[in-house]
Amino acid sequence: MKNFLPGPTEVKPDVLEQLSKPLIGHHTEDFHKLLNQLTPKLQRLMTTRNPVFTLTCPASAAMEAALSNAAGKRILVLSNGAFGERWLKAARALGLAADGLILAWGFPLPEYEIGRVIDRTNCDTMVMVHGESSTGMLNPLDSAVSALKPRPDILFIVDAVATLGGIPLKMDEAGIDVLVGASQKCLALPPGVVPVGVSARALERSRKSKMKGYAFDFSSWQKRWQKGETLATPAIPQLQALNYQLDRIEEEGLEKRWERHQKLANMTLAWASNSGFVPFVPAGFRLPTISCLRPDPARETAPIVEALKAEGYLIDNGYGKLKNRTIRIGHMGDWQEDDLAGLLETLTQVLKSH
Numbered sequence: 001m002k003n004f005l006p007g008p009t010e011v012k013p014d015v016l017e018q019l020s021k022p023l024i025g026h027h028t029e030d031f032h033k034l035l036n037q038l039t040p041k042l043q044r045l046m047t048t049r050n051p052v053f054t055l056t057c058p059a060s061a062a063m064e065a066a067l068s069n070a071a072g073k074r075i076l077v078l079s080n081g082a083f084g085e086r087w088l089k090a091a092r093a094l095g096l097a098a099d100g101l102i103l104a105w106g107f108p109l110p111e112y113e114i115g116r117v118i119d120r121t122n123c124d125t126m127v128m129v130h131g132e133s134s135t136g137m138l139n140p141l142d143s144a145v146s147a148l149k150p151r152p153d154i155l156f157i158v159d160a161v162a163t164l165g166g167i168p169l170k171m172d173e174a175g176i177d178v179l180v181g182a183s184q185k186c187l188a189l190p191p192g193v194v195p196v197g198v199s200a201r202a203l204e205r206s207r208k209s210k211m212k213g214y215a216f217d218f219s220s221w222q223k224r225w226q227k228g229e230t231l232a233t234p235a236i237p238q239l240q241a242l243n244y245q246l247d248r249i250e251e252e253g254l255e256k257r258w259e260r261h262q263k264l265a266n267m268t269l270a271w272a273s274n275s276g277f278v279p280f281v282p283a284g285f286r287l288p289t290i291s292c293l294r295p296d297p298a299r300e301t302a303p304i305v306e307a308l309k310a311e312g313y314l315i316d317n318g319y320g321k322l323k324n325r326t327i328r329i330g331h332m333g334d335w336q337e338d339d340l341a342g343l344l345e346t347l348t349q350v351l352k353s354h
Protein backbone atom coordinates (compact mmCIF):
# COMPACT_ATOMS: atom_id res chain seq x y z
CA MET A 1 0.00 0.00 0.00
CA LYS A 2 1.33 3.47 -0.89
CA ASN A 3 0.37 6.07 1.66
CA PHE A 4 -0.58 9.51 0.34
CA LEU A 5 -2.68 10.38 3.38
CA PRO A 6 -2.49 13.97 4.64
CA GLY A 7 -0.69 12.43 7.62
CA PRO A 8 0.63 10.17 8.90
CA THR A 9 2.53 9.78 5.66
CA GLU A 10 4.71 7.02 4.17
CA VAL A 11 7.89 6.14 6.07
CA LYS A 12 10.87 4.59 4.26
CA PRO A 13 11.82 1.04 5.36
CA ASP A 14 15.33 2.08 6.43
CA VAL A 15 13.82 4.82 8.61
CA LEU A 16 11.36 2.35 10.14
CA GLU A 17 14.28 0.01 10.87
CA GLN A 18 15.71 2.63 13.24
CA LEU A 19 12.78 1.92 15.56
CA SER A 20 14.01 -1.62 16.18
CA LYS A 21 17.54 -0.61 17.18
CA PRO A 22 18.52 -1.69 20.73
CA LEU A 23 17.06 0.68 23.30
CA ILE A 24 19.35 3.06 25.11
CA GLY A 25 18.56 4.55 28.52
CA HIS A 26 17.77 8.25 28.67
CA HIS A 27 20.29 8.86 31.46
CA THR A 28 23.19 7.42 29.47
CA GLU A 29 26.07 9.03 27.64
CA ASP A 30 24.65 7.53 24.40
CA PHE A 31 21.41 9.42 24.89
CA HIS A 32 23.16 12.74 25.60
CA LYS A 33 25.08 12.17 22.39
CA LEU A 34 21.82 11.53 20.53
CA LEU A 35 20.22 14.75 21.82
CA ASN A 36 23.36 16.73 21.15
CA GLN A 37 23.30 15.50 17.57
CA LEU A 38 19.60 16.26 17.21
CA THR A 39 19.75 19.83 18.49
CA PRO A 40 21.76 21.51 15.70
CA LYS A 41 19.87 19.55 13.03
CA LEU A 42 16.51 20.66 14.46
CA GLN A 43 17.73 24.24 14.71
CA ARG A 44 18.75 24.13 11.04
CA LEU A 45 15.35 22.61 10.18
CA MET A 46 13.59 25.58 11.86
CA THR A 47 16.30 28.10 10.94
CA THR A 48 16.58 29.19 14.53
CA ARG A 49 19.06 29.65 17.33
CA ASN A 50 16.37 28.96 19.91
CA PRO A 51 16.20 25.70 21.84
CA VAL A 52 14.15 23.07 20.02
CA PHE A 53 12.59 20.53 22.38
CA THR A 54 11.64 17.06 21.22
CA LEU A 55 8.34 16.40 22.94
CA THR A 56 7.11 12.88 22.37
CA CYS A 57 3.32 13.07 22.21
CA PRO A 58 0.65 13.95 19.61
CA ALA A 59 0.98 17.46 18.21
CA SER A 60 -2.28 18.37 19.96
CA ALA A 61 -0.57 17.86 23.34
CA ALA A 62 2.29 20.12 22.21
CA MET A 63 -0.29 22.72 21.12
CA GLU A 64 -1.66 22.69 24.65
CA ALA A 65 1.85 22.94 26.04
CA ALA A 66 2.54 25.97 23.83
CA LEU A 67 -0.57 27.62 25.22
CA SER A 68 -0.09 26.69 28.87
CA ASN A 69 3.51 27.95 28.82
CA ALA A 70 3.40 30.97 26.55
CA ALA A 71 -0.12 32.39 26.60
CA GLY A 72 -0.41 35.69 28.40
CA LYS A 73 -3.64 37.35 29.52
CA ARG A 74 -5.56 37.25 26.25
CA ILE A 75 -5.03 35.10 23.21
CA LEU A 76 -6.15 35.54 19.60
CA VAL A 77 -6.48 32.52 17.31
CA LEU A 78 -6.66 33.06 13.55
CA SER A 79 -9.04 30.36 12.42
CA ASN A 80 -10.16 29.33 8.95
CA GLY A 81 -10.27 25.57 9.26
CA ALA A 82 -10.50 22.59 11.62
CA PHE A 83 -7.10 23.11 13.26
CA GLY A 84 -7.65 26.81 13.90
CA GLU A 85 -10.84 25.71 15.63
CA ARG A 86 -8.88 23.11 17.61
CA TRP A 87 -6.44 25.76 18.90
CA LEU A 88 -9.35 27.86 20.06
CA LYS A 89 -10.95 24.86 21.78
CA ALA A 90 -7.64 23.94 23.41
CA ALA A 91 -7.14 27.50 24.69
CA ARG A 92 -10.65 27.62 26.14
CA ALA A 93 -10.30 24.12 27.63
CA LEU A 94 -7.28 25.44 29.51
CA GLY A 95 -9.41 28.28 30.84
CA LEU A 96 -7.60 30.96 28.83
CA ALA A 97 -9.36 34.12 27.68
CA ALA A 98 -9.35 33.40 23.95
CA ASP A 99 -10.84 35.21 20.97
CA GLY A 100 -10.95 33.95 17.42
CA LEU A 101 -10.72 35.76 14.14
CA ILE A 102 -13.05 33.10 12.77
CA LEU A 103 -13.50 32.87 9.04
CA ALA A 104 -15.24 30.26 6.92
CA TRP A 105 -13.09 27.21 6.19
CA GLY A 106 -10.77 27.97 3.30
CA PHE A 107 -11.34 31.73 3.42
CA PRO A 108 -8.03 33.67 3.20
CA LEU A 109 -7.03 35.71 6.26
CA PRO A 110 -6.89 39.38 5.21
CA GLU A 111 -3.81 41.21 6.50
CA TYR A 112 -5.62 44.48 7.34
CA GLU A 113 -8.14 42.52 9.41
CA ILE A 114 -5.44 40.78 11.49
CA GLY A 115 -4.02 44.07 12.77
CA ARG A 116 -7.51 45.44 13.49
CA VAL A 117 -8.57 42.35 15.44
CA ILE A 118 -5.33 42.35 17.44
CA ASP A 119 -6.08 45.91 18.52
CA ARG A 120 -9.76 45.25 19.16
CA THR A 121 -9.15 42.18 21.32
CA ASN A 122 -6.15 43.67 23.08
CA CYS A 123 -4.46 40.25 22.90
CA ASP A 124 -0.89 39.60 24.02
CA THR A 125 -0.54 36.27 22.18
CA MET A 126 -1.52 35.26 18.65
CA VAL A 127 -1.81 31.80 17.09
CA MET A 128 -1.68 31.01 13.38
CA VAL A 129 -2.00 27.63 11.68
CA HIS A 130 0.59 27.82 8.89
CA GLY A 131 -0.70 24.82 6.92
CA GLU A 132 -4.43 24.14 7.48
CA SER A 133 -4.55 20.48 6.52
CA SER A 134 -8.36 20.29 6.68
CA THR A 135 -8.71 22.58 3.65
CA GLY A 136 -5.28 22.40 1.99
CA MET A 137 -4.65 26.04 2.83
CA LEU A 138 -1.35 27.81 3.26
CA ASN A 139 -2.02 30.70 5.57
CA PRO A 140 -0.01 33.86 4.86
CA LEU A 141 2.71 33.94 7.47
CA ASP A 142 4.05 37.18 5.97
CA SER A 143 0.76 38.95 6.62
CA ALA A 144 0.82 37.87 10.27
CA VAL A 145 4.44 38.97 10.56
CA SER A 146 3.60 42.41 9.06
CA ALA A 147 0.62 42.80 11.38
CA LEU A 148 2.81 41.97 14.38
CA LYS A 149 5.70 44.26 13.42
CA PRO A 150 4.15 47.43 14.85
CA ARG A 151 2.91 45.40 17.85
CA PRO A 152 6.16 43.87 19.12
CA ASP A 153 4.89 42.83 22.57
CA ILE A 154 2.61 40.14 21.21
CA LEU A 155 3.94 36.58 21.32
CA PHE A 156 3.46 34.60 18.14
CA ILE A 157 2.66 30.87 18.19
CA VAL A 158 2.71 29.00 14.88
CA ASP A 159 1.30 25.55 14.10
CA ALA A 160 3.72 24.14 11.53
CA VAL A 161 2.48 20.56 11.91
CA ALA A 162 1.70 20.31 8.19
CA THR A 163 4.56 22.50 6.94
CA LEU A 164 7.80 21.99 8.88
CA GLY A 165 10.35 20.45 6.52
CA GLY A 166 8.14 20.88 3.43
CA ILE A 167 7.79 24.65 3.05
CA PRO A 168 10.10 27.60 3.61
CA LEU A 169 9.73 28.54 7.26
CA LYS A 170 12.34 30.48 9.18
CA MET A 171 11.55 30.80 12.85
CA ASP A 172 13.90 33.63 13.85
CA GLU A 173 13.40 35.68 10.69
CA ALA A 174 9.60 35.54 11.17
CA GLY A 175 9.89 36.37 14.89
CA ILE A 176 8.02 33.23 15.91
CA ASP A 177 8.00 32.55 19.66
CA VAL A 178 6.70 28.99 19.71
CA LEU A 179 6.92 26.84 16.59
CA VAL A 180 5.10 23.50 16.81
CA GLY A 181 6.11 20.93 14.19
CA ALA A 182 5.35 17.22 13.81
CA SER A 183 7.10 14.05 12.72
CA GLN A 184 4.30 12.39 10.76
CA LYS A 185 3.95 14.82 7.86
CA CYS A 186 6.73 16.50 5.86
CA LEU A 187 9.45 14.78 7.91
CA ALA A 188 8.15 11.34 6.82
CA LEU A 189 8.50 9.74 10.25
CA PRO A 190 6.06 7.80 12.39
CA PRO A 191 3.82 9.99 14.58
CA GLY A 192 4.93 10.74 18.11
CA VAL A 193 7.72 13.32 18.01
CA VAL A 194 6.92 17.00 18.09
CA PRO A 195 9.83 19.38 17.61
CA VAL A 196 8.97 22.62 19.41
CA GLY A 197 11.12 25.72 18.98
CA VAL A 198 10.81 28.16 21.90
CA SER A 199 12.06 31.75 22.00
CA ALA A 200 13.59 33.52 25.02
CA ARG A 201 10.40 35.57 25.40
CA ALA A 202 8.27 32.42 25.47
CA LEU A 203 10.62 30.90 28.07
CA GLU A 204 10.22 34.04 30.15
CA ARG A 205 6.42 33.63 30.01
CA SER A 206 6.85 29.94 30.86
CA ARG A 207 8.80 30.78 34.01
CA LYS A 208 5.86 32.86 35.24
CA SER A 209 3.07 30.59 34.05
CA LYS A 210 0.88 29.04 36.74
CA MET A 211 -0.79 26.54 34.41
CA LYS A 212 2.09 24.80 32.64
CA GLY A 213 1.97 21.64 34.77
CA TYR A 214 5.02 19.44 35.15
CA ALA A 215 5.70 17.22 32.11
CA PHE A 216 5.53 20.02 29.53
CA ASP A 217 7.02 22.84 31.57
CA PHE A 218 9.21 24.57 28.97
CA SER A 219 11.40 26.30 31.57
CA SER A 220 12.26 22.92 33.14
CA TRP A 221 12.71 21.44 29.68
CA GLN A 222 15.20 24.15 28.85
CA LYS A 223 17.33 23.42 31.91
CA ARG A 224 17.47 19.75 30.95
CA TRP A 225 17.94 20.50 27.26
CA GLN A 226 21.06 22.57 28.05
CA LYS A 227 22.55 19.41 29.59
CA GLY A 228 21.56 17.15 26.69
CA GLU A 229 18.70 15.64 28.67
CA THR A 230 14.92 15.44 28.51
CA LEU A 231 12.56 16.08 31.42
CA ALA A 232 11.12 12.55 31.50
CA THR A 233 11.56 9.28 29.61
CA PRO A 234 11.01 10.14 25.93
CA ALA A 235 10.03 7.80 23.07
CA ILE A 236 13.69 6.92 22.49
CA PRO A 237 13.25 4.80 19.33
CA GLN A 238 11.36 7.66 17.67
CA LEU A 239 14.19 10.04 18.52
CA GLN A 240 16.71 7.62 17.00
CA ALA A 241 14.59 7.52 13.83
CA LEU A 242 14.36 11.34 13.85
CA ASN A 243 18.13 11.64 14.08
CA TYR A 244 18.58 9.29 11.12
CA GLN A 245 15.88 10.96 9.03
CA LEU A 246 17.25 14.46 9.65
CA ASP A 247 20.53 13.26 8.12
CA ARG A 248 18.62 12.08 5.06
CA ILE A 249 16.83 15.43 4.88
CA GLU A 250 20.12 17.33 5.10
CA GLU A 251 21.56 15.10 2.40
CA GLU A 252 18.72 16.11 0.08
CA GLY A 253 19.05 19.75 1.20
CA LEU A 254 16.21 21.64 2.86
CA GLU A 255 15.72 24.04 -0.06
CA LYS A 256 15.60 21.17 -2.55
CA ARG A 257 13.06 19.45 -0.30
CA TRP A 258 10.90 22.60 -0.29
CA GLU A 259 11.15 22.80 -4.10
CA ARG A 260 10.21 19.14 -4.47
CA HIS A 261 7.09 19.66 -2.36
CA GLN A 262 6.08 22.61 -4.54
CA LYS A 263 6.62 20.52 -7.69
CA LEU A 264 4.43 17.73 -6.30
CA ALA A 265 1.71 20.28 -5.51
CA ASN A 266 1.93 21.71 -9.04
CA MET A 267 1.62 18.22 -10.54
CA THR A 268 -1.45 17.53 -8.40
CA LEU A 269 -3.10 20.83 -9.33
CA ALA A 270 -2.41 20.27 -13.04
CA TRP A 271 -3.96 16.81 -12.76
CA ALA A 272 -6.98 18.26 -10.91
CA SER A 273 -7.71 20.86 -13.56
CA ASN A 274 -7.62 18.16 -16.27
CA SER A 275 -9.79 15.80 -14.26
CA GLY A 276 -12.76 17.91 -13.19
CA PHE A 277 -11.54 18.66 -9.65
CA VAL A 278 -11.37 22.15 -8.17
CA PRO A 279 -9.01 23.05 -5.31
CA PHE A 280 -10.99 23.94 -2.19
CA VAL A 281 -8.95 27.10 -1.60
CA PRO A 282 -8.17 29.96 -3.99
CA ALA A 283 -4.94 30.29 -5.98
CA GLY A 284 -2.14 31.87 -3.99
CA PHE A 285 -3.19 30.05 -0.79
CA ARG A 286 -2.64 26.41 -1.75
CA LEU A 287 -0.50 24.22 0.46
CA PRO A 288 2.54 22.68 -1.23
CA THR A 289 2.17 19.63 1.06
CA ILE A 290 -1.52 18.68 0.98
CA SER A 291 -4.16 19.25 -1.69
CA CYS A 292 -7.84 19.36 -0.83
CA LEU A 293 -9.86 18.90 -4.04
CA ARG A 294 -13.57 19.13 -4.80
CA PRO A 295 -15.06 16.91 -7.50
CA ASP A 296 -18.22 17.61 -9.44
CA PRO A 297 -20.89 18.20 -6.71
CA ALA A 298 -22.84 15.16 -7.95
CA ARG A 299 -19.95 12.86 -7.03
CA GLU A 300 -19.38 11.53 -3.51
CA THR A 301 -15.76 11.13 -2.56
CA ALA A 302 -15.92 8.09 -0.21
CA PRO A 303 -16.25 5.60 -3.11
CA ILE A 304 -13.24 7.19 -4.86
CA VAL A 305 -11.10 6.79 -1.74
CA GLU A 306 -12.24 3.16 -1.30
CA ALA A 307 -11.68 2.23 -4.95
CA LEU A 308 -8.22 3.74 -4.84
CA LYS A 309 -7.41 1.73 -1.73
CA ALA A 310 -8.32 -1.44 -3.59
CA GLU A 311 -5.68 -0.39 -6.16
CA GLY A 312 -3.01 -0.03 -3.47
CA TYR A 313 -3.10 3.72 -2.78
CA LEU A 314 -4.22 5.55 0.35
CA ILE A 315 -5.60 9.07 0.13
CA ASP A 316 -8.14 10.63 2.49
CA ASN A 317 -11.72 11.75 2.39
CA GLY A 318 -12.54 15.33 3.36
CA TYR A 319 -12.04 16.40 6.97
CA GLY A 320 -15.04 16.96 9.24
CA LYS A 321 -17.74 18.87 7.43
CA LEU A 322 -15.91 18.43 4.10
CA LYS A 323 -16.32 14.63 4.31
CA ASN A 324 -17.69 13.26 1.06
CA ARG A 325 -17.31 16.67 -0.58
CA THR A 326 -13.52 16.67 -1.05
CA ILE A 327 -10.54 14.36 -1.28
CA ARG A 328 -7.22 15.13 0.36
CA ILE A 329 -3.90 14.02 -1.07
CA GLY A 330 -0.75 14.30 1.04
CA HIS A 331 2.10 14.79 -1.43
CA MET A 332 4.71 15.26 1.21
CA GLY A 333 7.59 13.69 3.05
CA ASP A 334 9.78 11.51 0.87
CA TRP A 335 7.46 11.03 -2.12
CA GLN A 336 9.05 11.76 -5.50
CA GLU A 337 7.48 12.89 -8.76
CA ASP A 338 7.36 9.34 -10.20
CA ASP A 339 5.51 8.07 -7.14
CA LEU A 340 2.92 10.83 -7.40
CA ALA A 341 2.57 10.24 -11.16
CA GLY A 342 1.69 6.61 -10.31
CA LEU A 343 -1.01 7.73 -7.86
CA LEU A 344 -2.52 10.28 -10.26
CA GLU A 345 -2.56 7.79 -13.14
CA THR A 346 -4.35 5.21 -10.96
CA LEU A 347 -6.77 7.87 -9.75
CA THR A 348 -7.61 8.69 -13.38
CA GLN A 349 -8.36 5.01 -14.05
CA VAL A 350 -10.45 4.71 -10.89
CA LEU A 351 -12.54 7.76 -11.87
CA LYS A 352 -13.30 6.19 -15.25
CA SER A 353 -14.73 3.08 -13.65
CA HIS A 354 -16.64 4.71 -10.75
Ligand SMILES: Cc1ncc(COP(=O)(O)O)c(C=O)c1O
Nearest residue numbers: 058059060083131133159161162
Ligand atom coordinates in the same frame (compact mmCIF):
# COMPACT_ATOMS: atom_id res chain seq x y z
C1 LIG B 1 -2.32 21.58 11.06
C2 LIG B 1 -2.46 20.55 12.13
N1 LIG B 1 -2.33 20.91 13.41
C3 LIG B 1 -2.43 20.02 14.41
C4 LIG B 1 -2.68 18.70 14.16
C5 LIG B 1 -2.82 17.75 15.31
O1 LIG B 1 -1.86 16.74 15.25
P1 LIG B 1 -1.99 15.42 16.15
O2 LIG B 1 -3.03 14.57 15.47
O3 LIG B 1 -0.62 14.81 16.10
O4 LIG B 1 -2.41 15.80 17.51
C6 LIG B 1 -2.82 18.27 12.84
C7 LIG B 1 -3.07 16.86 12.54
O5 LIG B 1 -3.34 16.45 11.44
C8 LIG B 1 -2.69 19.21 11.80
O6 LIG B 1 -2.79 18.87 10.52
